[in-house]
Amino acid sequence: MFQAHINVEICHKGRLIKYLFKYVTKGLQSVLEDPEKAKTMLTEYFTLNRVDPEARSIPYADIPSHYTFHLRPKHWARRKQGNVIGRIVFIPPGTTDVYFLRLLLTKISGATSFEDLMTVDGYLCKDYEDACLRRGFLSDDDESQAAIGEVGQWGMPTLLRSLFVLLLLHSEVADPRKLFEDNWKLLADDLCYQTRRALDLQYFQPPPEFLRSEVLKHIETLLHAHSKELANYNLPLPVRDSGELLGNRLVCEHLNYDLCMQQRTADGIFATLNSEQIEAYHNVMESVNSGVGRFYFLYGHGGTGKTYLYNTIVAKLRSQQKIVLVVASSGIAATLLPDGSTGHSRFKIPIDIVKRGTHLAELLQRTSLIVWDEAPMTHRFCFEALSKTLCDIMDVPLAGQSYKPFGGKTILMGGDFRQILPVVAGGGREATLNASIVRSPLWTHCHLLFLHQNMRINHDVVNTKMIFSGMTFPQWVLAIGDGLAPVKCLGENAELARIEIPQYLILPPNGTSIQPIIDFVFHGLLDLYRSVSFLKNRAIVTPTNETVSAINSAVLSRIPEETKVYYSIDSLCTESTDSSDLDSLYPIEFLNSLSFNGLPEHELTLKLYAPIMLLRNIDPPAGLCNGTRLMVTHLGNNVVKGLILTGTYEGKTVAIPRIALNFSEHKWPFTMKRRQFPIRLCYAMTINKSQGQTLERAGVFLPKPVFSHGQLYVAVSRVRSAEGLRFLIHNEDGCDATCTKNVVYTELFAELSMSGNIYSFVTKILPAYPK
Structure with missing residues (x-):
């Protein structure tokens, strides 16, 4: 069971019992009078900290790794050889004060007495548990209270209200009502001024009951964004006017737009669209206005203006008082969309069921368009669950001639199948492909729309010159994504195939050191480490979290x-x-x-x-x-x-x-x-985490090759220019440091052409690469 050798000793003989209590049977006074008997490993650890500065940086549990304990006389001495791992006797959590003493000893170093362990910021705590609480080693509502008090010293009330909701959602507050009652006046600090300004009464003092109710309304609004209610946290309800009880709040929020501003936004962006974007725009608008309810997929690699087109369509429909739900598969992509959210939170998938008669069901019924960005990275079962839900809400059959996917709603999905696909825990190539939407029955109803023109990559000399096998930098990036980049190091096993990185993008390796890539990406760090523009535009990307941690620690040590x-x-x-x-x-x-x-x-x-x-x-x-x-x-x-x-x-x-x-x-x-x-x-992030990020300078560190579809493509497509990209490759298999593996599931692109779109996928999506 435990995959270990376990030695069990049973104390069962009388002479052993006598040995355990021999000092009691002998008489105890002589033991108490012996000063050596009062010394223990712990008390001598305190003594060691008083005389040895080096020991003060080592927690008690790690002391045996550096020192050895002598019994006569009892003292700790510096270890001369060997390596020992110390272990403190196990104490069940929270059973006695000894447990909290043990917790302090595993975290605190340099203590010179028991009182020293119980002293926090000059205050002598009443016991070890109190010391653990004050040091933040235990969780209770005191930490939430302290967090609000701390932010209250420098934060605005709007920030405090947001913090209060975050604590409710994520910090397991034991008594939310008490936390609210203790802090609502602090959370209402700006509402008095707002009320005076609204009533145009400069010296009016709103009654406390009114301000308390207004705070609850603000908190309720913030909770609604997370599909939560005040009742979920035993919070009191605000005093409402009768008008506030009318209508569906979700519907009202999605109609609460300045129509003139939305129209100006749509007109301004539309005037700058290219021909491909205009064609896609008219397709989607025609489907919405006619009520046909088609399912579209907007295919374009990073930088082709998918988000730009979404903004145009969304602004136009909202100017017509139509409801548009805008979601994305990842949170970072959702922040780039107009009032975007994640698809999982908006549609309650994959677990919750949207029931008829609810506010969310009514919102979905009245929705004219659903936009879903980064769709290729979401499991197809999520889309199938949404389609079944919408069919149920809209009374559309799930089979037969009258069947319409997504209940007849117009759906505009978008993304790039060259990028990372759905993550299937423990799954291989076939499991990943099977999770893709192209394997879903919904895909046969899909109409493909295409964007090719890259609006992100700079058209400078570095990007437009031929860098490798007659390709420009943008062409080379796409060739990697399509699995068409030239192959080198091809052995008998196709799995050993490697692509060659252009020489001028390679940083010369220095053994196993990561310094070359840190120096390139964070050149001038000591002078610019406080600069927002410096930090937001650069990062190192690498396949694994282990490497990310090593790079982050190395860069942080320079600050x-x-x-x-x-x-x-x-x-x-x-x-x-x-x-x-x-x-x-x-x-x-x-x-x-x-x-x-x-x-x-x-x-x-x-x-x-x-x-x-x-x-x-x-x-x-x-x-x-x-x-x-x-x-x-x-x-x-x-x-x-x-x-x-x-x-x-x-x-x-x-x-x-x-x-x-x-x-x-x-x-x-x-x-x-x-x-x-x-x-x-x-300072560094995994390649998967970098998806959706745009950088001016990026370093791709590959101590090992990438291991899943689209990772290398995502890594090289983070930058606007080839000038801002460099590779550092440490191939453990001895392969040339200018070559690396590129994983592309090319069969995916063949399956994409099985959609209901009348255009040929191959001629539309694959660029004309030099032969």
């Missing part, structure tokens, strides 16, 4: 700012089977050592002005999505303040609290809960 470390609070979920038994098998320090994809590290090391990336969609309507990049501007005890670097919300200041994140993996028999800031450094 001349004070380091601050945040430790997560890890525990086993109480819902886990036999959680009481699992507690003894998996101690806290073991949980601390675990690292999962998409989960923040237990030990999060940050500095001011460092770039960070969000790992969760904690507030998409406010721009806080999985993949959002920010720059750290304040490191508090309970919140991290940051400035959003890119997207629609660029320049916005936000406060990020710790949140509770649950994670499970099939190889572990439990679900782990980690309470930590949902962020990680992003």
